[in-house]
Amino acid sequence: GDSVTQMEGPVTLSEEAFLTINCTYTATGYPSLFWYVQYPGEGLQLLLKATKADDKGSNKGFEATYRKETTSFHLEKGSVQVSDSAVYFCALRDGNKLVFGAGTILRVKS
Amino acid sequence: AAGVIQSPRHLIKEKRETATLKCYPIPRHDTVYWYQQGPGQDPQFLISFYEKMQSDKGSIPDRFSAQQFSDYHSELNMSSLELGDSALYFCASSSRDGNNSPLHFGNGTRLTVT
Numbered sequence: 704g705d706s707v708t709q710m711e712g713p714v715t716l717s718e719e720a721f722l723t724i725n726c727t728y729t730a731t732g733y734p735s736l737f738w739y740v741q742y743p744g745e746g747l748q749l750l751l752k753a754t755k756a757d758d759k760g761s762n763k764g765f766e767a768t769y770r771k772e773t774t775s776f777h778l779e780k781g782s783v784q785v786s787d788s789a790v791y792f793c794a795l796r797d798g799n800k801l802v803f804g805a806g807t808i809l810r811v812k813s
Numbered sequence: 814a815a816g817v818i819q820s821p822r823h824l825i826k827e828k829r830e831t832a833t834l835k836c837y838p839i840p841r842h843d844t845v846y847w848y849q850q851g852p853g854q855d856p857q858f859l860i861s862f863y864e865k866m867q868s869d870k871g872s873i874p875d876r877f878s879a880q881q882f883s884d885y886h887s888e889l890n891m892s893s894l895e896l897g898d899s900a901l902y903f904c905a906s907s908s909r910d911g912n913n914s915p916l917h918f919g920n921g922t923r924l925t926v927t
Contacts, residue, residue: 735913735915737915739918745920746903746918746919746920746921747856747903747905747918748918749915749916749917749918752915754913792855792856796913796914796915798869799844799846799861799863799868799869800846800858800861800869800871801846801856801858801905801916802858803855803856804855805854805855806854806855
């Protein structure tokens with residue numbers, strides 16, 4: 704079945720550092736890809752999405768590009784803030800459901 | 814903008830009791846999904862409904878059942894609760910748009926079974 708693999712965390716960065724969270728996927732067909740963020744004690748919020756190869760999703764300074772040749776959808780941000788501390792989930796749309804990666808904890812220190 | 818509404822926010826039950834979780838999707842969303850998230854885990858898909866019919870089924874135990882009503886809200890019924898059922902239960906909704914529609918999640922119901 705379809706699956707998503709994320710880099711293990713936690714990822715600890717200083718404020719204003721560059722962030723990369725790796726995500727690769729295995730899928731039949733051409734799924735849409737998503738990044739969700741979960742702040743402590745809250746639900747899952749859609750961060751960005753891409754629906755076809757070479758699409759770039761972006762939101763709040765975060766970006767991810769759908770790379771079909773490497774089956775990847777890495778999340779990047781040029782300068783993280785303490786408020787970005789959260790758990791980040793990569794996901795793909797598999798028919799009637801989302802399949803999530805294991806999640807990556809991001810901790811940003813001031 | 815209106816979001817997915819879940820109730821209750823927190824629920825404490827004893828073993829072998831039953832629980833009912835409710836979900837109100839975003840207006841004009843016709844598909845509802847239920848997910849279970851254990852501590853430190855990624856969300857696991859339980860079941861989904863489209864136009865009041867079950868559209869997909871994941872790792873939902875036989876002790877659980879769900880349905881979607883004519884107003885598109887959904888309820889997850891959980892019986893013979895076990896300690897291992899303690900988790901965060903998310904509902905999500907989307908519009909029917911092939912594989913492109915993102916799922917919009919509610920804030921979840923935290924179920925604690927004692």
